[in-house]
Amino acid sequence: MPEIKFYKHDPLPMEMHKVKIVQKLNLLPVRDRLNKIKEAGFNTFLLHNGDIFMDMLTDSGVNAMSDEMQSAMLRADDAYAGSETFYRMRDKLEDIFGIKYLLPTHQGRACEHIIARHFVKPGNCIIMNYHFTTSKAHITTLGGRVEELVKDEGLIAKSTLPFKGNIDLDKVKACIEKEGAENIPYIRIEAGTNLIGGQPISYENMKAVTELVKPYGIVTVLDASLLQDNLYFIKTREESMKDKSIREITRMIADLFDVIYFSARKFGFCRGGGILVRDEKMFHDMEDYITLYEGFLTYGGMSVKEMEAMTIGFEETMDFDVISQGPQFIKHCVDVLDDYGVPMITPGGGLGAHINAKEVLSHIPSEEYPAGALTAALYLCGGIRGMERGTMSEERNPDGSERIASVEMVRLAFPRRVFTLSQTEYVIDRVKWLYDHRDLVGGLRFVHEPKTLRFFTGRLEPVSDWPEKLVEAYAAEFGEDQ
Numbered sequence: 001m002p003e004i005k006f007y008k009h010d011p012l013p014m015e016m017h018k019v020k021i022v023q024k025l026n027l028l029p030v031r032d033r034l035n036k037i038k039e040a041g042f043n044t045f046l047l048h049n050g051d052i053f054m055d056m057l058t059d060s061g062v063n064a065m066s067d068e069m070q071s072a073m074l075r076a077d078d079a080y081a082g083s084e085t086f087y088r089m090r091d092k093l094e095d096i097f098g099i100k101y102l103l104p105t106h107q108g109r110a111c112e113h114i115i116a117r118h119f120v121k122p123g124n125c126i127i128m129n130y131h132f133t134t135s136k137a138h139i140t141t142l143g144g145r146v147e148e149l150v151k152d153e154g155l156i157a158k159s160t161l162p163f164k165g166n167i168d169l170d171k172v173k174a175c176i177e178k179e180g181a182e183n184i185p186y187i188r189i190e191a192g193t194n195l196i197g198g199q200p201i202s203y204e205n206m207k208a209v210t211e212l213v214k215p216y217g218i219v220t221v222l223d224a225s226l227l228q229d230n231l232y233f234i235k236t237r238e239e240s241m242k243d244k245s246i247r248e249i250t251r252m253i254a255d256l257f258d259v260i261y262f263s264a265r266k267f268g269f270c271r272g273g274g275i276l277v278r279d280e281k282m283f284h285d286m287e288d289y290i291t292l293y294e295g296f297l298t299y300g301g302m303s304v305k306e307m308e309a310m311t312i313g314f315e316e317t318m319d320f321d322v323i324s325q326g327p328q329f330i331k332h333c334v335d336v337l338d339d340y341g342v343p344m345i346t347p348g349g350g351l352g353a354h355i356n357a358k359e360v361l362s363h364i365p366s367e368e369y370p371a372g373a374l375t376a377a378l379y380l381c382g383g384i385r386g387m388e389r390g391t392m393s394e395e396r397n398p399d400g401s402e403r404i405a406s407v408e409m410v411r412l413a414f415p416r417r418v419f420t421l422s423q424t425e426y427v428i429d430r431v432k433w434l435y436d437h438r439d440l441v442g443g444l445r446f447v448h449e450p451k452t453l454r455f456f457t458g459r460l461e462p463v464s465d466w467p468e469k470l471v472e473a474y475a476a477e478f479g480e481d482q
């Protein structure tokens with residue numbers, strides 16, 4: 001949306017929707033929060049939602065639906081096989097992406113599972129701009145390996161680069177030469193990149209890399225889960241694309257890829273997923289996995305109500321007003337905190353605001369999970385639930401040593417169309433307070449450490465009594481009841 005002009009105020013991000021249904025929030029007193037985070041093993045995934053004030057864990061499956069989406073749910077066609085809802089969804093996706101073969105799945109990682117199962121053989125190398133936790137785990141579980149070839153500058157926390165998710169073409173060339181194209185079944189491009197701060201990739205870079213790999217017979221796969229935000233950034237940051245509509249940009253991107261998959265928990269404001277396959281034979285070869293792991297070919301584990309709603313959600317994603325709100329709120333949050341001197345991942349990207357935990361808690365070694373500690377501390381300081389995106393989110397090396405993450409972040413997700421600006425201001429305020437009291441925060445260690453995706457269900461304890469001291473200082477500042 002064009003920036004709304006103010007008479008007596010600097011421009012502010014603006015909600016281009018109004019609230020029709022609300023959910024009451026609960027702010028527990030700070031000492032109760034201390035008990036809750038202890039019960040949750042200092043892992044914000046294990047908190048109960050009723051004990052959280054601002055749930056910024058994720059933008060996945062918690063986006064607000066529109067009135068149009070809700071009403072569409074009423075006409076969902078219940079059928080095990082041949083649901084009309086499926087055909088409406090398939091036709092809408094074909095209309096947007098220009099690909100007619102759709103495999104429905106229950107969520108994004110199910111797409112990753114099926115793609116990996118179809119393509120990956122032990123020893124294979126999969127090229128990516130950057131990995132996502134579940135996309136990598138499915139590949140390594142099958143004996144494959146991931147090469148992350150994002151440009152080095154994408155990993156620099158503080159930057160003004162518009163497209164930090166861009167892949168390094170020279171590294172891609174070198175990788176193909178080293179591995180041999182026959183050992184690289186596909187390249188996966190994530191638009192935008194989740195784990196380096198929701199940072200986008202440019203159209204030009206996607207075009208260049210797909211043109212580079214195609215002559216080698218390497219299949220091109222787009223992870224479009226975060227495409228909504230990436231579309232906004234292409235339109236607003238890529239000079240040659242600024243006069244194109246979101247629909248035109250989407251089709252230009254789609255034309256570069258053989259396979260496009262998405263988590264509809266993000267792309268489509270709903271819960272579900274899907275794989276679009278350009279080649280008919282490849283589509284039929286993958287079908288068996290859907291019936292085996294997901295459900296029949298016309299629902300793939302999704303509820304038809306959600307499918308009906310996401311079909312409207314896909315169309316809403318083509319509306320620049322709709323997709324602007326998330327990135328603009330994130331930019332506001334990042335810019336204000338950056339001005340306050342809090343180390344942030346800049347520029348603001350999609351998905352959420354990202355705090356550079358390595359720099360905030362430079363006194364905590366990576367082996368004691370600074371991003372995990374800061375995430376737990378932020379719950380104590382305001383009931384704000386973020387997500388650790390750092391070393392805890394990595395898996396250990398085969399020899400058991402820690403794989404230290406290249407970026408150590410706390411992610412404060414902005415579910416789409418959910419939070420207001422005053423709630424955003426509250427979060428900014430508490431992050432600033434915590435930053436000013438960062439010396440009080442100490443490290444964490446695992447007491448229960450799952451082998452795969454340990455960040456989801458692992459339990460930790462503090463290395464000292466730092467949480468008590470932090471709560472003491474917080475209560476002295478804001479009172480016992482806050």
Ligand code: F0G
Pocket residue numbers: 057058059060107108109110132134135190192194223225226263264265272273
């Ligand atoms: N790809 C990307 C880029 C994602 O961000 C996610 C999920 C997935 C795939 C998997 O999709 O959750 O539907 O199975 N990201 C969530 C998050 C979990 O919180 O960032 P899913």
